[in-house]
Amino acid sequence: MLCLRRSNFLYAAFRQVSSMSCVTPDEYTQVVRKEDMIKFCASCVEKVGVSHEQSRELGEVLVAGDYRGHYSHGINRLEMYVRDVQKKVCDTKATPVIEKETVSTALVNGNNLLGPVVGNFAMKTAIKKAKETGIAWVAAYGSNHYGIAGWYSIMAAKQGLIGMSFTNTSPLVYPTRSKAVSHSMMNAFVTTYMYAVLLRRSSSPQVLSAVGYVPRDLIGIPQ
Helix, strand or coil: EEEEEEEHHHHHHHHHHCCCCCEEECCCCEEEEEHHHHHHHHHHHHCCCCCCCHHHHHHHHHHHHHHCHHHHHHHHHHHHHHHHHCCCCCCCCCCCCCECCCCEEEEECCCCCCHHHHHHHHHCCCCHHHHHHHCEEEECCCCCCCCCCCHHHHHHHHHCCCCCCEEECCCCEECCCCCEEEHHHHHHHCCCCCEEEEEECCCCEEEEECCCCCCCCCCCCCC
């Protein structure tokens, strides 16, 4: 279940478009079933032109972000994705393609699609190759914000593999004594999210964050 504060814009939007059943434990909170929230997120981006399949991929990643406690990359990002599609920042009609590959590696062109669509395609490609050869590395370009990195590592873990997921961003960090943001090697590393999943026979997959705890937008000011 997911909790929405009644003052949240997502709560208002959810109530306008959804006839799904909810639980109200108090006057401030609305508790929504996980599957219903995925459908809601998917329907929002589907309304602006994204296919049903790709919308579903996005909805699953966003809700997983909240479920795993990464609220900076959960459903509060929904408005950003909708806006990116409306402003043509993302393409909605193409599909990811493999441009180059070997038996254990691949280079994916994401064709500027939604990040979760590209991320899922890349990890599925890596999983297939790893099962055939024992190890795989897949890189992608032409992508966009892809949600929580751990989502893709967990995909590998569910197949009995150890998964790692990396991404970078547009320049976000001011180097020491700099007047402009840039991406030196150090900054590229600091602003990269890395997740490794370790499998243990007796428990669920363990997700390890190897860079930092506080991502950008973890703390936000309502506009």
